[in-house]
Amino acid sequence: MVFPTFNPYSIYKMAWDMLMLLLIIYLFFAIPLILSFGVDFSDLFGDFPYVTLAFFLIADALVNANTGFYKNGALVVSKYMVFRNYAKKILFIDVFGITPVLVYTLFPSSTSKLFLFLYVVKYKSITKIFKRIELRLDLKTSLLNKIALLKLLFVVLFIAHLFANFWIMLP
DSSP, rough: OOOOOOOSHHHHHHHHHHHHHHOOOOOOOOHHHHHHOOOOOHHTTTOOHHHHHHHHHHHHHHHHHHHEEEEEEEEOOOOOHHHHHHHHHHHHHHHHHHHHHHHHHHHOOOOHHHHHGGGGGGHHHHHHHHHHHHHTTTTTTTHHHHHHHHHHHHHHHHHHHHEEEEEHOOO
């Protein structure tokens, strides 16, 4: 059975992207808490086990590796071209976003906690997902401006969150 290539603007891909966006944003706020307060993932996620988190990140990488793209206005669905495009543009982000979480999941120690900082490369995924959602929804300029303001607010809050956690980590 051949697995079909996903259309990057399909409703299913958009729903998946929104789910991953929420997970990525959650991890962006959870990882500094883990590093500064020494809490464990299980303390933050409750019943959300390590395996499920790793599954979602790996599944997202597989979905990204199988999502078509537009080139010169035409949708490219060739498996070879799609994977080549993925390898050029997204593979680095996915590998460096998944690896720290997997290492910490498999070997929870203080050394692997520091490795979680590499998850910051997933920031690029957030901007790509937002861009795809904005293009898919074809929003008015005034609403796009409000969304841009919310994105700026998110960045400011995240930076404040990071610095507050770094402050707590100081002896």
